[in-house]
Amino acid sequence: MSAPAPSPLAIVDAEPLPRQEEVLTEAALAFVAELHRRFTPRRDELLARRAERRAEIARTSTLDFLPETAAIRADDSWKVAPSPEALNDRRVEITGPTDRKMTINALNSGAKVWLADFEDASAPTWENVVLGQLNLIDAYTRNIDFTDLGSGKSYALKANEELATVVMRPRGWHLNERHLVDADGTPVPGALVDFGLYFFHNAKRLLGLGKGPYFYLPKTESHLEARLWNEIFVFAQEYVGIPQGTVRATVLIETITAAYEMEEILYELRDHASGLNAGRWDYLFSIVKNFRDGGARFVLPDRNAVTMTAPFMRAYTELLVRTCHRRGAHAIGGMAAFIPSRRDAEVNKVAFEKVRADKDREANDGFDGSWVAHPDLVPIAMESFDKVLGDKPHQKHRLREDVDVKAADLIAIDSLDAKPTYAGLVNAVQVGIRYIEAWLRGLGAVAIFNLMEDAATAEISRSQIWQWINAGVVLDNGEPVTADLARKVAAEELANIRAEIGEEAFAAGTWQQAHDLLLTVSLDEDYADFLTLPAYERLKG
Numbered sequence: 305m306s307a308p309a310p311s312p313l314a315i316v317d318a319e320p321l322p323r324q325e326e327v328l329t330e331a332a333l334a335f336v337a338e339l340h341r342r343f344t345p346r347r348d349e350l351l352a353r354r355a356e357r358r359a360e361i362a363r364t365s366t367l368d369f370l371p372e373t374a375a376i377r378a379d380d381s382w383k384v385a386p387s388p389e390a391l392n393d394r395r396v397e398i399t400g401p402t403d404r405k406m407t408i409n410a411l412n413s414g415a416k417v418w419l420a421d422f423e424d425a426s427a428p429t430w431e432n433v434v435l436g437q438l439n440l441i442d443a444y445t446r447n448i449d450f451t452d453l454g455s456g457k458s459y460a461l462k463a464n465e466e467l468a469t470v471v472m473r474p475r476g477w478h479l480n481e482r483h484l485v486d487a488d489g490t491p492v493p494g495a496l497v498d499f500g501l502y503f504f505h506n507a508k509r510l511l512g513l514g515k516g517p518y519f520y521l522p523k524t525e526s527h528l529e530a531r532l533w534n535e536i537f538v539f540a541q542e543y544v545g546i547p548q549g550t551v552r553a554t555v556l557i558e559t560i561t562a563a564y565e566m567e568e569i570l571y572e573l574r575d576h577a578s579g580l581n582a583g584r585w586d587y588l589f590s591i592v593k594n595f596r597d598g599g600a601r602f603v604l605p606d607r608n609a610v611t612m613t614a615p616f617m618r619a620y621t622e623l624l625v626r627t628c629h630r631r632g633a634h635a636i637g638g639m640a641a642f643i644p645s646r647r648d649a650e651v652n653k654v655a656f657e658k659v660r661a662d663k664d665r666e667a668n669d670g671f672d673g674s675w676v677a678h679p680d681l682v683p684i685a686m687e688s689f690d691k692v693l694g695d696k697p698h699q700k701h702r703l704r705e706d707v708d709v710k711a712a713d714l715i716a717i718d719s720l721d722a723k724p725t726y727a728g729l730v731n732a733v734q735v736g737i738r739y740i741e742a743w744l745r746g747l748g749a750v751a752i753f754n755l756m757e758d759a760a761t762a763e764i765s766r767s768q769i770w771q772w773i774n775a776g777v778v779l780d781n782g783e784p785v786t787a788d789l790a791r792k793v794a795a796e797e798l799a800n801i802r803a804e805i806g807e808e809a810f811a812a813g814t815w816q817q818a819h820d821l822l823l824t825v826s827l828d829e830d831y832a833d834f835l836t837l838p839a840y841e842r843l844k845g
Contacts, residue, residue: 311337313492318430318483327437327501335543336500340492343536347477347493350529357561358594365598367560368711373527373568383632384570384577385549390469390515391578393697394634394673395689396682398468401426401749402436404450407443408459411467413679418468422498423475423522424759425749429845430483432746437501440470444509469515471554474498476523478834503540511546518552518578525561527568537576551576554636558583559590563620563714566627579634582621584612585760591717592767596774596831601718603775606728607764612638612662614720619713625670626704634698637666637674641755644680651754656684663688672698677756724772725780733793736765741818744842763835769826787827794819817842
């Protein structure tokens with residue numbers, strides 16, 4: 305590694321944190337500064353390209369596979385790099401933020417992989433950003449334990465060979481880190497902060513543990529964005545002096561535009577690609593966002609009515625499996641978000657059966673693994689994949705050549721029979737307010753109505769309210785969805801929450817702010833690209 309120049313980055317508006325000097329070293333910040341200098345201009349160009357593409361979708365109300373990359377899709381000769389041993393068996397992956405307790409529980413959970421999340425399951429307070437990095441460093445050096453002050457229960461890591469393999473998820477390209485700025489006062493993209501600090505501190509250490517720096521890439525919208533990540537990986541590996549191809553990346557296909565570029569995304573990352581993942585809520589959010597002015601045929605019903613068996617969702621997931629296996633990559637399925645109840649065995653029984661059916665379907669469709677949000681779901685998902693995989697680490701040999709997805713199949717939203725309901729509107733408001741309130745207090749993964757919700761949940765909730773109002777939807781009770789109706793439902797929910805938790809807890813929270821922000825992003829004529837952008841301006845810390 306060449307000796308870095310002093311970092312031109314400054315930490316601004318941030319309270320000092322315990323042990324932050326172990327993360328924010330001069331050398332680590334110099335690396336982040338160099339990433340910022342080299343790659344932020346291209347990031348900015350790609351964000352502008354997103355806006356141009358969205359304008360084109362608004363004009364045409366359609367999408368297609370790219371004619372300019374047809375040769376890549378037609379070429380059967382290329383494959384992604386072989387999977388490293390530590391990422392070969394991914395049959396169950398647990399997801400969650402990088403707080404100290406979750407770090408230990410996720411690594412100990414029995415899952416093959418932990419998605420250590422700096423993105424949608426983590427509100428980007430400076431404390432979460434920095435101490436999350438510290439927790440991962442401590443985990444790799446086995447310098448981590450945790451005692452719950454409420455219960456007195458202590459948590460410690462199992463033996464190294466029993467721990468999940470970490471795949472870290474940085475923030476999406478659209479979010480900046482306001483606490484880290486360059487000499488011009490320009491904030492560094494959050495993605496480069498998260499990736500840079502993690503890679504710099506842990507890449508060599510992970511190789512010593514028989515693993516490597518593995519990443520999930522969120523919110524990708526095109527193969528050109530994947531190309532940027534590939535360039536970052538090449539530079540980063542050279543900078544710290546580890547072999548090219550050590551990094552492995554799994555890309556979340558959670559935007560409708562990326563669904564039309566799956567092969568090209570794998571191609572751009574082929575020396576560093578590990579697989580693709582099917583992310584449900586963000587995918588639906590992306591459909592609404594991109595086709596929000598496309599009329600009645602793009603109106604989604606209640607979010608809980610859009611299951612993975614909906615025809616356009618089947619087209620998306622089956623195309624993903626076929627694409628991955630054709631190119632030698634892992635296909636990873638979606639989230640089981642249920643949070644088991646400690647009080648209601650009947651609720652658990654019904655939910656566990658739904659989880660089992662969902663994971664059975666994924667395993668039988670050819671997926672190589674899937675996500676859960678809670679350790680209690682690990683054995684259920686494991687059983688579903690064990691039945692299909694046996695002692696094989698994956699099923700990439702299943703090429704799914706029976707799958708033939710046309711461009712129109714991916715946006716055939718009107719193939720669903722379900723329609724928006726009043727109960728669905730109420731649920732969108734309830735979940736939106738409750739999630740945003742917790743996010744504004746620094747919590748990104750929130751249990752709401754026995755489901756683990758993250759930022760994607762709030763995105764689909766507010767987007768559906770916006771879409772239903774602007775498309776003139778009439779609900780099942782005959783009531784048209786209007787801004788006034790949304791305000792009425794939101795006011796009722798706020799009053800219900802106040803009655804439910806009491807005046808003291810209500811006053812201690814950020815409930816009014818959450819209510820106001822949900823209505824802002826649901827009712828404004830100018831649709832906000834991401835809820836987290838205005839929310840970040842209100843986030844303390």
